[in-house]
Amino acid sequence: MSRFQGVSSVLKGRSVWLNNYGFTREPLPVVTPGPRGGCGEAPEEEDSQLDTPRRKKLKSTSKYIYQTLFLNGENSDIQIRALGQEWNLHKIYLCQSGYFSSMFSGSWKESNMMVIELEIPDQNIDTEALQVVFGSLYRDDVLIKPSRVVNILAAACMLQLDGLIQQCGETMKENVNVKTVCSYYNSATMYGLDSVMKKCLEWLLNNLMTHQNVDLMKELGAEIMEQLIQSSDLFVMQVEMDVYTALKKWMFLQLNPSWDGPIKQLLLDADAWLCKRRSEAGEEEPFLNTDDGMPFVPVFRHIRLQYIINDLASARMLERDNILPPEWLSAVYKQQWFAMLRTEHDNDNGPQEANKDEFEQNSMRCGRKLTKDGDYCWRWTGFNYGFDLLVTYTNRFIIFKRNTLSQPCGGAVSLQPRRHLAYRLRLASFDNSGKVVCSRSTGYQLVTLEKDQEYVVMNLDSRLLSFPLYVCCNFLYTSPSSERRGDTPEPENSTRTVS
Incomplete structure (x- = not known):
């Protein structure tokens, strides 16, 4: 039912009328057009002006309804009491809430009561949140402060206002930062906002290690x-x-x-x-x-x-x-x-078949921060089964090199003709709140490298880059063991062809 119905009762006894938009105007006098010609004839340009619409900003009906019916409580037919405060409201507006719609349409005792005491079981709901939520029933837009969004969300969920719940979710996703991420995540978990939970987890995965707090x-x-x-x-x-x-x-x-x-x-x-x-x-x-x-x-x-x-x-x-x-x-x-x-x-030269589950569970996680644009070359420390991988950032290219003989190495180096590698490389830069400004990813990839071979991993568009730039890599240097693959182990007396 339209929000503008019921306004006429507020204006009873006044010599005014409502147009289709709900604005009040004095009745216009009836003018009978005279015959064309003579002194009563209007020029053609005047006719065209009469047919040209003119924009004129009138008082917003929504604001009028909000002020008159909600804030002033005129012609209220029901009073809601909660947390020591009273609101003089209107059933026709309250029925936009699934909570009140069920209450008034069913065989509940409250359906015929003029005063309703609301029990508030959720500690996140306070009188300020109820004021915002009740007021949202009388206006077209609601401004939600990020610092108050959890309280408003709690009240909106209690009163089953889907539109307001969605708006709270959008506000939370736009304002995830180091101060809000935990409270937003916990609230999203409590009130079932999966998209907000996902956004908070994404922010934490990006910032937990890169911007420790x-x-x-x-x-x-x-x-x-x-x-x-x-x-x-x-x-x-x-x-x-x-x-x-x-x-x-x-x-x-x-x-x-x-x-x-x-x-x-x-x-x-x-x-x-x-x-x-x-x-x-x-x-x-x-x-x-x-x-x-x-x-x-x-x-x-x-x-x-x-x-x-x-x-x-x-x-x-x-x-x-x-x-x-x-x-x-x-x-x-x-x-x-x-x-x-x-x-x-066994000449395990690394993964040769796509196995994303193995990669997600067991890949090596490592990263590097590039503070400014320039030339960089590095390796991540640790024993990588003779695979000495050099990573280079130069001229907006990221390059992998399987180092065998060309560069000094502190550990053993494999001399196998070819080695296989599963990897995923991601780049990201962040603003002051931890939001991603730009990002790139190779996705899950398999590559075979010969001795001292270089491989271009990513060619970057300089227009999309901002520094500092964070490089995050996942690597898998070896194939899954037979135990993890679920293969049947060979008997001890079996023979094997040597290639």
Whole structure:
């Protein structure tokens, strides 16, 4: 039913009338046109002017209705009471709400009541939110402050106002930043806004590692952190060890929420706290096996340890921290040992068939920040089964090179004629709020490289680039083991043809 119906009752007794748009006007006098010709004849240009429409801004009916019926409460036929406040409203407008429409049309006792006491079970709903939501029934547009959107969303969900719920969702997606992302995510989870949840997760995957923030780490709960750490879309800077380090800082803040200091001091204080606990306990129990550590087990489970123990300094740090249970590390050491043996003796030259599930679950995550435009060349540290991969950014090209003989290398280098590599490379730059300004991705790719071969990964359009530029890569250097593929292992006495 139109919002403008019912206005006539407000204007009863006045010598005015309503046109089709609801604006009040005095009746126009009736003028009988005279015969053409003589002094009563109008020039043709005057006729054309009479037929030309003229724009004139009149008082908005929506504003009039909002002021007269909602704010002033004229001709109210129902009173709503909630949270110690009263609103003099109109059933015809309230029926836009699914909540009130059901109440008034059914056999509920409230359907004939003039005063209704609303019970508010949701702590996010306050009187200011109810004022906005009730007012939205009397106007065409609603301005929603990002700081108030969660409260308004809660009230809109209670009153079943789909249009307002959608507008709240759009407001949240437009204003995701370091201060709002956690509250928006939790609210979207509570009220079923999947698109807002997805936007918040996307923001966190992009910013958790690239723009570390103490307050954000304090606010992130274990459930959402678990989702972030297990994702292959996590923008990692620099290598997997940095994911472990970030989790160590996060765990320290969860257990010491009153800590207040600069981000540069956080890791030092976290390490000192862990050292003090170990010395006071006087035992070798890994921290995750203690009562304080147990809640963090599901999160640490998703660290890709196979890419941490491949670096000597990182492996030693894991042993020193004594956070992880030793059986976790033993299993990974065994897995990596067999992967190395397959590479050496089974001629495993890397993945040759598309296996996106394996890639998403087990790929190496690494990244690099390019502060300004220029020439860069780097490699990520760690034992990569003789695959020394150099990455170059120059003249707006990103190039992979399989280094075998042309450049010095600190570790063993494979001399196999060809090596296969699965990869995905992503580029992104962000504004001050963490929103993506520009981004590019290669998607999941397979490439075969011969010795010292170069391969152009991406050719960038300079007009789309802004710095600093973040480069994030996922790599898979080896094929899945037979155990993970589900293949039947060969019998011990079987023979194999040597090629």
